[in-house]
Amino acid sequence: MFRIPILIAIALTIAFSGGIWSTIAALNATAGFGAIRLGAWDAFPEAQTADADPYAKSHRANAGKLLYASAEGLAFTAAVDDAGQRLTGDCRYQISGQTPAARLWTLFAAAPGAGTPSPASPLPGALNSRTALYRPDGGFEIHVSRQAAPGNWIAAPAGPFRLTLTLLDTPTAGSSGVIDLSMPSIKMIGCGNG
Amino acid sequence: MARRFALHLVMAVAVGLVGAALLHLVIVLLLPQFSERDAYTRVLAKGEIQRFWRLGETPDKSGLAQDDPYLQTAVCAFDLGESPMRVAGTNPGVPFWSLAVYDSGSNEVFSINDRTSVAGALDVVLATPVQMTLLRKNLPASATQSILVESQSSEGYVVLRALAPQQSFAAAVSQFLDTAACTPFEWRSRSRF
Numbered sequence: 002m003f004r005i006p007i008l009i010a011i012a013l014t015i016a017f018s019g020g021i022w023s024t025i026a027a028l029n030a031t032a033g034f035g036a037i038r039l040g041a042w043d044a045f046p047e048a049q050t051a052d053a054d055p056y057a058k059s060h061r062a063n064a065g066k067l068l069y070a071s072a073e074g075l076a077f078t079a080a081v082d083d084a085g086q087r088l089t090g091d092c093r094y095q096i097s098g099q100t101p102a103a104r105l106w107t108l109f110a111a112a113p114g115a116g117t118p119s120p121a122s123p124l125p126g127a128l129n130s131r132t133a134l135y136r137p138d139g140g141f142e143i144h145v146s147r148q149a150a151p152g153n154w155i156a157a158p159a160g161p162f163r164l165t166l167t168l169l170d171t172p173t174a175g176s177s178g179v180i181d182l183s184m185p186s187i188k189m190i191g192c193g194n195g
Numbered sequence: 196m197a198r199r200f201a202l203h204l205v206m207a208v209a210v211g212l213v214g215a216a217l218l219h220l221v222i223v224l225l226l227p228q229f230s231e232r233d234a235y236t237r238v239l240a241k242g243e244i245q246r247f248w249r250l251g252e253t254p255d256k257s258g259l260a261q262d263d264p265y266l267q268t269a270v271c272a273f274d275l276g277e278s279p280m281r282v283a284g285t286n287p288g289v290p291f292w293s294l295a296v297y298d299s300g301s302n303e304v305f306s307i308n309d310r311t312s313v314a315g316a317l318d319v320v321l322a323t324p325v326q327m328t329l330l331r332k333n334l335p336a337s338a339t340q341s342i343l344v345e346s347q348s349s350e351g352y353v354v355l356r357a358l359a360p361q362q363s364f365a366a367a368v369s370q371f372l373d374t375a376a377c378t379p380f381e382w383r384s385r386s387r388f
Binding site: 004011013014017018019021024051053055061062063064065066067068070071072074078094099104105108117118119120121127129132146167169170 | 196203219226234237260265297302306307311
C-alpha cells in the first residue's frame with residue numbers, strides 16, 4: 002500500500018542529497034578544468050575570463066576571490082611535494098630551481114583556510130624576488146620548515162599547508178605554451194627532528 | 196511480488212541518480228547568477244561605490260582580504276549608467292602596480308600594469324560603447340593621455356594592486372593606493388547644448 006510513496010521518497014532523497022553533495026564536492030575539489038600542472042604546481046590562467054568553463058565560473062562565484070587578471074600575474078599553488086605527498090609542517094622541504102620568466106615573484110606558505118602571512122610578523126612566512134638570495138647561476142634554494150634554516154627560509158605553519166607562488170607581469174599568463182615552462186621543484190628533505 | 200518490488204526499487208534509485216545529475220548541472224550553471232558570496236557582491240559590501248577601499252590582511256565583514264602578503268590591494272565598484280569613470284593616480288615609487296577591470300559577473304574586461312601604461316602613470320577612462328562614441332567624437336584635452344577602455348557591462352569593479360617587496364616601500368604603496376582616484380569622469384558632450 003505504501004510502496005509508491007516509499008519509492009518516490011527514495012528517488013527524491015537520492016536526487017536532492019546526491020545533487021547537492023556532488024556539487025559541493027566538485028566545487029571544493031578544483032577551481033575548474035583549464036588547469037595547467039607543472040610538477041607539483043597548479044595554476045588556472047583562464048579562470049577569471051569570460052571563456053572560463055561553467056565549473057570555473059561557479060567556483061569563483063562561490064569562493065569570491067579577487068583573481069589575477071592577465072596583465073597582473075598568475076598564481077601557482079602546490080599542496081603536495083614532487084613525490085605527491087601532502088605538504089605538512091612536520092617535514093622540511095627544499096624548493097630549488099628557477100621560476101618561469103616574470104618581472105617579480107612572491108612565495109608564501111599558508112594553512113588552508115588561514116589568511117596570508119603578515120610581512121610584519123617575526124617569522125618569515127613569505128619571500129619575494131627582491132628579498133630572496135640567489136645562486137651564482139640565477140637559481141635559488143628555499144627551505145620551508147618550522148625550524149629555522151640558513152639561506153632562504155620560509156617558516157611553515159603547523160599541520161598541512163599550501164605554497165603559493167605568484168608570478169607578476171609574466172608572459173606565462175597569456176601563453177598557451179605554458180606547458181614547456183619549468184617551475185621550481187619541491188623536495189622533502191626530512192621529517193621530525195631527524 | 197518481491198521481485199517486482201525489487202525492480203521498482205532499482206528504477207527508483209535510477210530515477211534518483213538521473214535527478215541528482217540534473218540538479219548538479221542546474222546548480223553549477225545557476226550558481227554564478229544567484230551567489231551572494233561572489234567578488235562583485237563583496238566589493239559592493241565594502242561601502243559606497245565610485246571610491247577605492249583598501250583591503251586588510253584578514254577578511255572583514257565583506258569577506259575580502261589581501262591574497263598576497265606583499266601585494267596591497269584596493270577595490271572600487273563602478274556604475275557607468277550616468278557617466279564614464281576615470282581611474283587615475285601617480286606612482287610615487289612603487290616597483291609594481293597593476294589594475295584589473297571586471298564586470299559584474301567577475302569576468303575580466305581589461306587589465307594593465309605599470310610597464311604597459313603610458314609613462315608609468317595610472318590613467319584609465321572606462322565607458323560604455325555609447326559613451327565611448329561620444330567621448331571619441333569630442334575628446335577633452337584632459338583625457339588625451341588616458342587609456343580608453345570600452346566595457347560592455349555598465350556595472351562592475353576594478354582592483355588596484357601595488358607591490359611592497361620590503362617594509363620600506365609601505366609608505367609609497369599606501370600613498371599610491373590612498374590617493375588613487377576612482378571617480379565619475381566630469382565630461383559633457385557639446386552636442387547636448
